[in-house]
Amino acid sequence: MATRPGATQKESVLRSISHRRTPHAFPGGGRRRATATGALVAVAAMLAVGAQAGAASADTHTPAAKKPITLAGKLDTGSLPAKLTPSARAELIRGANATKADTAKRLNLGAKEKLTVKDVVKDRDGTTHTRYERTYAGLPVLGGDLVVQTAKSGKTEKVTRATTAKLGNVSTTAAVKPAAAEKKALALAKDAGSAKTTADKAPRKVIWMADGKPTLAYETVVGGLQDDGTPNQLHVITDAATGKKIFQWQGIETSTGTGNTEYSGTVSLSTSTSGSSYTLNDTTRGGHKTYNLNHGTSGTGSLFTDPDDTWGDGTPNNAQTAAADAHYGAAETWDYYKDTFGRTGIRGDGAAAYSRVHYGNSYVNAFWDDSCFCMTYGDGQNNQDPLTALDVAGHEMSHGVTAATAGLNYSGESGGLNEATSDIMGTGVEWYANNASDKGDYLIGEKIDINGNGTPLRYMDQPSKDGGSADYWSSGVGNEDVHYSSGVANHFFYLLSEGSGAKTINGVNYNSPTSDGLPVTGIGRDKALQIWYKALTEQFTSTTNYASARTGTLAAASALYGASSPEYKGVENAWAGVNVGSRDGGGGNPPPSGNGTFENSNNINIPDGYGSASSSVSVTGISGAAPSNLQVSVDIKHSYRGDLVVDLVAPNGAYARLKNSSPYDSAANVSGTWTVDASSVAAAGTWKLRVQDVYTGDTGYIDDFKLTFP
Template sequence: MRLVASTPRTHTPRKNVVRVAALVASAAMVVVGVQSGPAAAQPDPTRASGATALELSPAQRVDAIKSAQADAASEAGALGLGAQEKLVVRDVIKDADGTVHTRYERTYAGLPVLGGDLVVHEAPAGARSVTKATTARIAVPSTDAELPAATAKSSALKAASAEKTAKAAADTAPRKVIWAADGKPVLAWETVVKGVQADGTPSELHVITDAATGKQLFTDEAIEAGTGTGKYNGSVTLGTTKSGTTYNLTDGGRGGHKTYDLNQGTSGTGTLFTDADDVWGGGRQSAAVDAHYGAAETWDFFKNVLGRNGIKNNGVASYSRVHYGNNYVNAFWSDSCFCMTYGDGSGNANPLTSLDVAAHEMSHGVTAATANLTYSGESGGLNEATSDIFATAVEFYSNTASDPGDYLIGEKININGDGTPLRYQDKPSKDGASKDYWASNLGSIDVHYSSGPANHFFYLLSEGSGAKTINGVSYNSPTYDGSTVTGIGRDKATQIWYKALTTYMTSSTNYAKARTATLSAAGALYGTTSAEYKAVGAAWTAINVK
């Protein structure tokens, strides 16, 4: 994304009981390993021990996914899925108390089911529940398309033209899918059209076309925009690698993250930054220092605070590209390249490489790897808000002297040309376009502005309503109903949002379902009678989500 503009079950298949027991045993080994290490982290009092996710090594995660996939047919039967449906495991999360959350995609007659994702939650004693993106039964009369692929391609190119996409071309032939994200499942074509958006951002537009009627059902833009001395972060420590007699921006301690110079180009990876003496900064290196540092701080935040080992939780890094395009006033995440890209701003004078922007873009990758919130409507607003929420959390976690934590987004990059931030979390409407509260038309506006209520929720849950000053910044957060909200602290609010995203949200989660997901997360972490659980409910009510 760009930076700007459950049903309870009691039946438990025998194989799953064995698998849960095995996962609990491996979880115990993880805990022992962490406790016995020489640099073991001290317990965090903001984290409830039972329902927090355990950090798995890449090998343990692979084993957990393989084990779950081996049981997928049995699980499909237990869920009552049809004979033509199959489950494909995307992720497995294990809580400290032994509860296992397995995230699945679905296929029907071998075709991907878009909007058919679900999460199965299973406790060690066998209690089970499931969170589904759709409750509709997946079935279509035939998998033979009445509309030929060529017609779907032509329709998709017209949709891209309507979005003012330049140099539009279908990336590959349309693929046949089941579209289940919007009411009754139908056979459809998915066409991916690549090109360039009006502001210079690359475009990867996914167009869903009804395979019987030719009606355009949905469009989704997949490009999610959004020691050295940097422009914003000052003098910082960088992870670099020596190669021969020179150093390069490869962070071997964080999955091998690399930072490249696109040199105003718009494709490829560009040139890996190198330096003779490992003292970075000045000229073109300044933007690279900020981007590289931002990636490192974001990696450390997810690992040290949330127990997540990289964007996909597999220990593998993405990469960064700086100096994209000419006068490009944006930054974006692309899942297809698994990378962050930063423009240099108006006049190529203000690179969009501040710490919160870097964290925002990397967090889009985390969302894509977990709930995969569809980048449209209310789920798109929640997707954008998720990146803002983690960007704020990273900024406070980093505690960088030149960029202390605040509830302002993009305050360093001067994107408006007048020194004002891009977005405000305490009162989102201060940017002139974002919404403070939920309303029935929220899903029809740009996702960067429909993110406002979720950003507002996070601020209220963290800090509460009313006037206050934090790190020298003054805030005054209102509520929809005039109520007074007492915050529970940013650390707990972050834990709740992360657990909701990774465990209870699906691709189609809207604001009402986000309320349910965060209440489920707060209940699991702190108990359903806790002050934290009650505060979550109060904060949602304060933004008109009841």
């Protein structure tokens, strides 16, 4: 792993638990920005409006079907994933493949664009979530992935895209030769410590779309080893017209039977017989095998065998001990996903990955590798602390789940979400296993002593305790190493599960603060995990950032528990606790000063063609006139924003025009924040966002309406 400038070796070790990505995965992602002009309109009183551009969220063309309101705390089981057999899942994928051409037409993709089915998730109520990747003129489109949600009736309810930009016509003729792209990639790989003199594969043409601008490019992958002995898999994207580097990312993101394990005590392992011997081959879980690399760094290694089916002695001096830990961790992770989410295997297809232990010499890391579909573990400093603890195994295998579903880019905020997903699910595995020798906690890597002083690698209750991770979101958090930016989501998960403040859980003391100083009440770990998994597999895409993750988890909470449920409000408040979005609105929890945020996030359909819709919030607890800098945040999902006229309506009927219609404004969606001088009207009362559709042929809905009183 390349160490950032100024980082010490200890700092690079702190960024230990990680994974490897396939060549088609990529970092970065652009977001189209919505713009609007503010106009003054007087009815009874005048409100002065100033418009500010706001970032658009994932493209959702039509509103999700509203779930029945459920009793507080009661799970809407229809929204849980169905437990599919491998054959049933295969049938769903075959069906999606059979109709993918029709789907492309419905999505208005160009004639040269085709869809490839990556995954299908089916809820118990019959709703399916089909994940597609895209090609253009036969070339992979990096950043073109999308998820289509379809009701049992066959109606498309929602489309979530990695980018809402249109491909249009892109030239597929390169001005730059592949050799130039390879030369650029090799030079960059050399900086990471790789001594490779040729690329692993010839540069391939791709369409780079992750930043929103479709560009013909080359993707070159260079292998070898990094400075610390970690395998190298540097992906370099170069512009095929200019030869300039567009982006790069490291494909290896380092991480850190019945068996006598080092970390989990004596456990039962599922093994197989081979003649008169036993092997670490778990046929009950897709045929997962555990291999001994014997300090090598390539190949599969040799399958562990034993004459009496007793593995290891609980110490690192016995080669079988690390194997027992890894084999046990893989089994627990398999069972966790199957029993908790109905997912059989990392890809949901019943196929097992495999584990390799004793990688390298004194290698202080572990990683997931998509190319071999395997987990690999080093033995730690002086080969005395193998990185095979239970939460590490759950972390690494969960990188495989992320790669098979959302494919979160391993860069920027999406990279932090990728890492946090593995920490969150690894924590879930640890609690699921209920092992007396490794009790469930909200610490990451606490057993492997990677710091040499008995402290864990990461803390979820207050991530900054590790010396580098972020407790809260800030505009620059995406520039941090992904193992540090992951702290925002890790902290969100802890707050959502357990709430803020001080408490002791399983003998560990926690004290979780919030960015706004206000308390958060937890909804319980089990519910928090269901929400995160549903968002990961149905809402997140390769370019999801923290704002979009909030949107995705709220959608998941709404589907599972209802939009008026304590669970939904808990998601809002936990994100607000890490400085992502506002707290529970509609009367919410205004600070003592009398200021506050009031929000209506219910989906409200906009009738097509000369119809209007309103979203309302009730402002309470604020006396006197509204401020001269009232903040109005709007998120409208619509296939043609030029059709829409958008007004803010005050309690006394006065209104401010936020956006006019225009036949020349053909983009999708309206998303932004406007500053309104509302000092001529009273603050208290019912405020409305009024949206009028003045043309026919395009549809949409109000996704979110929020007022902030500074």
